[in-house]
Amino acid sequence: MAATARPRRSVLYMPGSNARALEKGRTLPADGLILDLEDAVAPDAKGTARATIKQAIAAAGYGGRELVVRTNGLNTPWGYDDLVMAASSGADAVLLPKVESADMVRQAEVVLRANGSPDSQTIWCMMETPLGMLNAKEIAGASPKLGGLVMGTSDLAKDLHAAHTRDRLPMITSLGLCLLAARAYGLAILDGVHLDLNDDEGFAASCRQGRELGFDGKTLIHPKTIAACNEAFAPDPDEIAFAHRIIDAHAAASAEGKGVVLVDGKLVENLHVENAKRVVAMAAAILALEG
Structure with missing residues (x-):
């Protein structure tokens, strides 16, 4: 699916197991929310989180915010059930973790379509491994249901043995490869998170760089960064x-x-x-x- 003019300046990760957080998401000024079943949820809470997310979306009240469910991978004990739930949840998109090939996208698409995923529901891909970077082109062109790429810079830095520097030079090749793939296939693309919540100057620099590179917006880990992110990625x-x-x-x-x-x-x-x-x-x- 071609990228649209839908705002994606700020997209906040929210733990799917935290009902209070999902309730608060209805009032936050983020353009989108990623309701997370993966990293933010402990193994023994996956099933509960699945139900909590489905109930939260069904209760509505999120306005025009884009709702994205991040699932666990199909190679985990929880991935298949996550996709089955997400397909009929009413979420705008389903975010697949650690995508490394076009086949991973197509396998998830088969499960989603078999369980009632509407044509309007898109697939987003987390780009967070070296192999994912090398296969960015084939991933971006894997399916007409694909809507966007999301940089997972924390996992990527770990796998690259790279440092988190202010200018992000250790990751600039990876960022560029994914940007090229996204734009070549008309997809949205979001920058990775900034981990240091006490580093306001560094966060602002990361936003500036992300916009200069061509990202549509940035993924976030705390509500206090939403306003600055919205300002950074909006035309003045x-x-x-x-x-x-x-x-x-x-x-x-x-x-x-x-x-x-x-x-x-x-x-x-x-x-x-x-x-x-x-x-x-x-x-x-x-x-x-x-x-």
């Missing part, structure tokens, strides 16, 4: 105003038979208009969500 008023000027000026030039035009001293052609329309559409989508 000057950007929106400039986008409108580009669209209007190019339309006027086209009406006169001209293919290019100067806007604020900058040469504008079709490719700039496409980007300007994307900015305007995203700004409108954010306004609608927050409204």
